[in-house]
Amino acid sequence: MPEREERSGRETRLLALVIVVALAALLMLARFRFPAADLADVRPAQGPLERLVARSTYEDLAASVANLVQRVSSAVVVLQIQSLAPDPATGARGVAPEPPPAVTRLVPGARMAGDLALVHVPSGFQVTGGQGLAVPVEVLRADQDLELALVRAPSVLEITSVLANPFEGFPGFSYVGVVEAAIGGVTAKPTGPPTRGGPIPSSSWAGRPICRRARWSSPWTDASSASPCRSTPTTARSCPPRPCRL
Amino acid sequence: MIERPNRRRELGGPDPLDRRLGSPATPATWLLSLLRTRSALGLAPSLTPATIFLPLGVLLGPIGLGLFSPTLLSRLDVAVTIALAVLGVLVGIALGRDVRLNMPLLLAASLESAVTIAAVLGATMYFLASTGAPVGAPILAMALALALCSSASSATSSGADTEPVAGIATRVADLDDVLPIVMATFAFAMLPGIDTRQAWVTIVTPVSIGLAVGAVGWLVFERAESGAERGVYVLGALALAGGGAAYLRASPLIVGLIAGFCWTIAPGRADRLVQEDLRKVQHPLVVLLLVTAGALWTPSAIALWLLAPYILFRLVGKVAGAWASAGFLDVAAADLAAFLMPSGVLAIAFALNFRQVLPAEAGAVLISTVGLGTVAFELFSLAVVPHWRRRR
Secondary structure, three states: OHHHHHHHHHHHHHHHHHHHHHHHHHHHHOOOOOOOOOOOOOOOOOOHHHHHOOOOHHHHHHHHHHHHHHHHHHHEEEEEEEEOOOOOOOOOOOOOOOOOOOOEEEEEEEEOOOOEEEEEOOOOEEEEEEOOEOOOOEEEEEEOOOOEEEEEOOEOOOOOOOOOOOOOOOOOOOOEEEEEEEOOEEEEEEEOOOOOOOOOOOOOOOOOOOOOOOEEEOHHHOHHHOOOOOOOOOEEEOOOOOEEEO | OOOOOOHHHHOOOOOHHHHHHOOOOOHHHHHHHHHOOEEOOOOOOOOOOHHHHHHHHHHHOOOOOOOOOHHHHHHOHHHHHHHHHHHHHHHHHHHHHHHHHOHHHHHHHHHHHHHHHHHHHHHHHHHHHHHOOOOOOOHHHHHHHHHHHHOOOOEEOOOOOOOHHHHHHHHHHHHOOHHHHHHHHHHHHOOOOOOHHHHHHHHHHHHHHHHHHHHHHHHHHHHOOOHHHHHHHHHHHHHHHHHHHHHOOOOHHHHHHHHHHHHHHOOOOHHHHHHHHHHHHHHHHHHHHHHHHHHHOOOOHHHHHHHHHHHHHHHHHHHHHHHHHHHHHOOOHHHHHHHHOOOOHHHHHHHHHHHOOOOHHHHHHHHHHHHHHHHHHHHHHHHOHHHHHHOO
16 A cells, blocks of 8 residues: 555656646747748659559640740740830821720740840831840841841849750651740740641742851751750851751 | 356467466567457457557558558548447447446446546637647537547456456446446537537437348348358448448437347347357457548648647546446456556447548547547557556
């Protein structure tokens, strides 16, 4: 009996000790505020069993398009083009008809070396502005026949103008994304698959230089090595809105 | 009183005569003997501790080798739900037997569980309110989920060569899961998104499913013409229990508990037949739960933040609960607390169940915290408790 009482007293002391220690630790830890942590999202890599699991095609496509936009956004600038005002023509009674409203569109331009960008400008349009630019856009050269314009469009952000995966070696029979300009920035539209990637001759291109500093090569004669958005200081490549490989 | 077979001899454990004579054990045999002394809900001791399979799950999961992708884990939810129903059945069978034979044991186990739940609930709510840690769910919901997970226990196997307190602790560990399962049923009715006017439906539905599965099983199990046929009936009943609970967003644990309780109190041998068949699949199910929980584990600052109150106040709860209930059981409180210290697979099961109904962020935090806490208490029980008991 005395042994039992001694054991009971020991257990009570153990209980009291545990409670006191726990409460003290809790009160001490509760004095701290939880720090706001900037945790970077880590996307887990696909495992080997992933391929065995049936997946939604649309989910894959949406993820691929989002990935493409993220990759090309640094190499593309959104520019605004506006239709040219028509020549005022005198009407039958000598009164000029009311001019049609100006049409404004957003088009993507391919960034090149420095602040330069090459953009496709349809006939009857001119470059009037851009998005995300540090200063107003400056048109350096414009060729109405080739429907191309070379502009200076410095971005407010420090960007690189080289795509991670260039266009070389496009095998065809693969989905591509057509990069387009939107109000919020760059977007991409999936399309394809194109049946092949090869040269397409065009009478518009005869090797005419558009810029004194750069020597242009026709993209359609060198399609296998053409990179729509890659630029070098000495050789510029044409960058009409062309598909970028997904 | 149901006589449990001496599992240690059947599994090649140490001969009781050698142990009494004090024959020296090598480190390998010591480790094997420790790893084979874990059991809960009548599960046979085997090499299935959380300290092995939780880290294995982490290794196989998205943050490790990536063999278990997030998509695969989401598809394992159904299997996890059925495994939870199986654990609920085992709890129900244990409840059905002891409620007839030993009501004080049930009350003592419930008291111990209630003390643990109250300790962890209060500490976690105070901690979250004071520190402002964002857990992605209401503080009460998160604290209650953590508290219910903390109340689970596993204890050593009981046999002719073990101490009497181990046998009592095993049965307390079996029965202290009843109260948290019942509380979880009511907690599900209070989750965000549940209309209060429909809360009674959320509470009654799993009970109805459990009664239905119990009735179906009672009618067909004993009428099976062969063991294989009976096995199909058992698995079908369990799939019905788990699937019904998953479809109606009810707790599979309460569905399994009701079904197991019905099979035990109903006339016939349905409970023994189910236990016999479940013995073949219990270990794969336990491994499934542990590996899945490990694969779902994600390192996060909030999980570490919550680990401190979880570990400290689970310790307080188990010691205080054992102190409060030891008088009903005529055992030493310290001995009882020592045997109830490891969490076992039931804590992981509760965490997986709550993860299915909590917001994604809160569920991830809960799994991570409970997983770390389970491993911590398993290691504590392996390394510290035997020395603690020896020095008394």
